[in-house]
Amino acid sequence: PDEFRALGHRMVDWIADYLATLERRPVMPPTQPGDVLAALPDSLEDTAPGWDAVFRDLDTIITPNLTHWQHPGFFAYFPCNASGPGILGEIAGVGLNVNGMLWATSPAATELETRTLDWCADLFALPDFFKGNGVIQGTASEATLAALLAARGRSRSHRQPDTDEICVVTSEQAHSSVTKAAMIAGIAAGPEDLRHVRLIKTHPDGRMDLDDLRRNLESSPPPRPVMVAATVGTTGTGAVDDIAGIRRVLDEIHPDRPVWLHVDAAWLGSAAVCPEFRRVLDGVEHADSLCINPHKWLLTNFDCDLFWVRDRNALTDALSITPEYLRNQASDTGGVIDYRDWQIPLGRRMRALKLWFVLRHYGVEGLRAHIRRHTAWAEWFEQQIRRDDRFDLVTPRSAALVCFALRAGDDATRALLEKINTAGEIMLSHTAAPADGRYTIRFVPGSPHTEFRHIVRAWEVISRAADAPPDQVRESSPKEPRS
Numbered sequence: 024p025d026e027f028r029a030l031g032h033r034m035v036d037w038i039a040d041y042l043a044t045l046e047r048r049p050v051m052p053p054t055q056p057g058d059v060l061a062a063l064p065d066s067l068e069d070t071a072p073g074w075d076a077v078f079r080d081l082d083t084i085i086t087p088n089l090t091h092w093q094h095p096g097f098f099a100y101f102p103c104n105a106s107g108p109g110i111l112g113e114i115a116g117v118g119l120n121v122n123g124m125l126w127a128t129s130p131a132a133t134e135l136e137t138r139t140l141d142w143c144a145d146l147f148a149l150p151d152f153f154k155g156n157g158v159i160q161g162t163a164s165e166a167t168l169a170a171l172l173a174a175r176g177r178s179r180s181h182r183q184p185d186t187d188e189i190c191v192v193t194s195e196q197a198h199s200s201v202t203k204a205a206m207i208a209g210i211a212a213g214p215e216d217l218r219h220v221r222l223i224k225t226h227p228d229g230r231m232d233l234d235d236l237r238r239n240l241e242s243s244p245p246p247r248p249v250m251v252a253a254t255v256g257t258t259g260t261g262a263v264d265d266i267a268g269i270r271r272v273l274d275e276i277h278p279d280r281p282v283w284l285h286v287d288a289a290w291l292g293s294a295a296v297c298p299e300f301r302r303v304l305d306g307v308e309h310a311d312s313l314c315i316n317p318h319k320w321l322l323t324n325f326d327c328d329l330f331w332v333r334d335r336n337a338l339t340d341a342l343s344i345t346p347e348y349l350r351n352q353a354s355d356t357g358g359v360i361d362y363r364d365w366q367i368p369l370g371r372r373m374r375a376l377k378l379w380f381v382l383r384h385y386g387v388e389g390l391r392a393h394i395r396r397h398t399a400w401a402e403w404f405e406q407q408i409r410r411d412d413r414f415d416l417v418t419p420r421s422a423a424l425v426c427f428a429l430r431a432g433d434d435a436t437r438a439l440l441e442k443i444n445t446a447g448e449i450m451l452s453h454t455a456a457p458a459d460g461r462y463t464i465r466f467v468p469g470s471p472h473t474e475f476r477h478i479v480r481a482w483e484v485i486s487r488a489a490d491a492p493p494d495q496v497r498e499s500s501p502k503e504p505r506s
């Protein structure tokens with residue numbers, strides 16, 4: 024214990040130093056494939072023993088070859104944010120290292136999870152039927168797969184013969200995890216199997232086109248849809264599907280056969296902590312399930328996906344199996360939740376601890392401030408793009424996500440992105456515009472280490488890299504927008 028205590032203090036100091044010095048590092052390393060393998064001994068017997076060597080290797084082999092997702096200049100993909108409270112909650116969780124597969128194997132793990140999910144349901148103003156029906160999944164991909172298994176199970180138990188050929192419906196802009204879930208569930212033969220994963224066309228901004236949804240469902244012979252996956256905040260452009268509209272179309276076409284409606288709000292759902300952004304979840308009362316990832320934008324370390332279902336029995340019927348060795352009195356009473364029945368694996372970490380630490384530390388207003396800062400900065404950034412006639416705003420800004428491109432064309436935009444990312448001060452990523460496939464750069468702040476000055480600097484870097492005339496670059500001390 025004494026050795027652990029001393030090394031633990033050293034480790035926390037190391038993490039604190041890492042976070043404090045992030046800004047001095049390139050966001051993305053210049054690592055070539057095989058570099059890290061080459062730096063690691065072939066055999067464990069060749070490694071130097073002792074903790075000094077471990078810390079040295081951390082500093083010389085590991086961190087220089089990482090992409091620093093917490094870096095203040097990280098604006099790529101969607102964020103994968105962490106926070107002090109999240110890190111400490113994670114430490115507490117791994118220190119305790121319980122397996123909360125059953126209520127009986129760690130009652131506090133289960134009941135803390137139920138309570139924090141209910142707090143979050145209030146935080147996001149979710150409908151009451153989600154209360155008591157929330158669970159933490161590792162990722163949105165797992166939540167979508169769990170939703171699909173529940174949907175298929177429910178449709179089987181509802182008079183549909185087992186042999187029916189079934190499909191999943193989602194939009195062309197939905198995350199690939201929807202198709203992957205269909206592949207894992209054995210519904211789709213592969214990524215190209217468009218018979219079993221129907222991809223509905225979208226509007227130019229990336230929203231599902233409900234006319235195409237209607238056409239597709241009306242004209243469709245079997246396979247029969249078991250689940251429609253709507254997206255709140257598409258990965259490419261942050262577009263928001265019309266949840267109520269999708270339900271309307273489903274009810275029109277399948278009035279006698281309820282189709283499961285899953286809402287994937289992995290990134291943008293977090294914005295609903297702010298009353299002014301709650302509209303992103305408009306219509307969620309029509310959903311059968313919903314997932315939101317606090318590990319993307321709500322200060323909770325990876326991995327933490329919040330997953331709610333309207334009817335928990337549909338989920339547990341699909342995922343529950345009880346061998347003799349898991350039988351216990353509490354489960355037999357039916358009065359407790361066994362979260363193993365709500366997920367794919369049996370064992371589970373106590374992820375609710377880090378979420379609980381975050382919720383208690385920041386409180387409602389702290390969480391709202393976090394979302395508002397990033398959104399206000401993105402709005403400022405959007406204005407710079409709009410004012411600069413070298414650039415186009417490709418789609419309307421979605422909360423903190425700005426999608427832009429050079430008017431000079433795809434090759435120029437691609438070259439700009441490469442130039443910026445190679446320079447290492449900031450990192451951006453790209454997508455293909457839903458309307459025409461145009462090569463588009465995405466800018467999305469999300470790290471709690473980012474300050475307004477980093478946004479200003481990011482714009483300078485982008486503007487210079489696009490060969491801005493000097494007077495456009497020089498506007499370097501703008502006032503921070505009010506969030």
Ligand code: PLP
Nearest residue numbers: 101162163164198256258287289
């Ligand atoms: N859904 C959406 C809309 C996403 O943007 C992403 C990832 O960015 C995912 C799902 C997958 O998330 P996860 O890594 O939690 O499975």
